[in-house]
Amino acid sequence: MSDRIEKSIDLNAPVARVWRALTNHEEFGNWFRVKLDGPFVPGELSRGHITYPGYEHVVWEARVVSMEEPRLFSFTWHPYAIEPDVDYSAEQPTLVEFHLHPAGNGTHLSVVESGFGAIPAHRRAEAFRMNDDGWQGQMKNIKAHVDG
Template sequence: MVAIWRCPVGFPDRIERTVRVNRPVERVWDAVTTAEGLGAWFGDNAEIDLSVGGTAKLTWKSGDAAELRIERIEPRTVFGYTWHIHGLPDHDPRRTYVEFTLTPDGDGTVVTVVETGFAQLEPAEHRGAFDGNTQGWAHELDELAAYLRV
């Protein structure tokens, strides 16, 4: 597994991570777009309405929860959603956009995750959200790779 982090100079707005997994695109697509898949690596439980404008709801045993609003679907290629920004009050309408891109690579798949939208935050909000999600994506993509190895 190779991890690549890219961040523009200045006030970073973008988190990007790329991993290669030894599974076909169809298997990876199921891991990122089905309740069974998301509930196995991204949360402890998941529900999803896989349609543009639909939602996915993730819950964890800790009591944490997240709701994703699905914005883009290109079957077996791109899955994009917006979600609440970590550290902001629940009623705050600002969201970031997360996009998974799947690219066939021999007998495996290259998974690229990009999250944008952090530049809309004030410096104090930005630090917590950007740093938290940078660490979060490192952990979550490792979880995805481990789930797909099974």
Template sequence: MTNSIERILDLNAPIGRVWQALADYKEFGSWFQLDLQGPFQVGKITTGKVTSSCHHGLPFWMRLETLEQPKRFSFVWPMDETVSPDDPDLQNKVTLVEFTLEPKGDRTRMTLRESGFDKLPDNKGINVFRMNEGGWTMQMNNIKSYVE
């Protein structure tokens, strides 16, 4: 099994605009289809609910790992909605999502990488990988539409 998903997207928007869409919890929630409760803070959990039609109302949480303006934004999130932030085996039930931004004139190259599928329990890794791979295709279209 591949241990990471990677997408590279060239956006017709300046790096500051793309950074704002990632780092501001309201903007992130808008394009990612989430209703998030409170701003992102490194090391802290942000919670909310999914607003997309296919998973509407499901609980959502993520823990911000990196906020390096305007270059890098990363977080860990659970393999599924059954995992709580206080799970004693949390490190084996989350994947790491990293966004890296690079200016290209008045455009931005955004690289998304999600890793850690190989450590998920009970052969869940392959299922989570497949689900997230499709989900990231949709989310890349969402952020492209949102910032452009």
């Protein structure tokens, strides 16, 4: 198993449009299916609740690492941390990076999530599998959001 997940997609939207979809907390929530409590702020914790059916009980929590407009948005989080009675705070979080590059009249977007090797062994494979599938779906979601 790899230590990282990498996905990419070409979007029919300019970089500025994709940047807004990633970094505006309300737009991010629309395509990512999460209701966030407030804007993304580098160095700050972002909180909310998943709105995807079946996961509404899950608290979404990520610490924004960087917002380098218009090329890099990143945060750390605890991957596939869905059990409400489990305290994941002692675990090393993974790093999620969104990279944007102009591609003709559109944008090439890639997402890299790294650090799975530090996830406790008893949940590492499942967290990797679920996030690998999840990022595939999220690439389709953002494409529908910005291309539509």
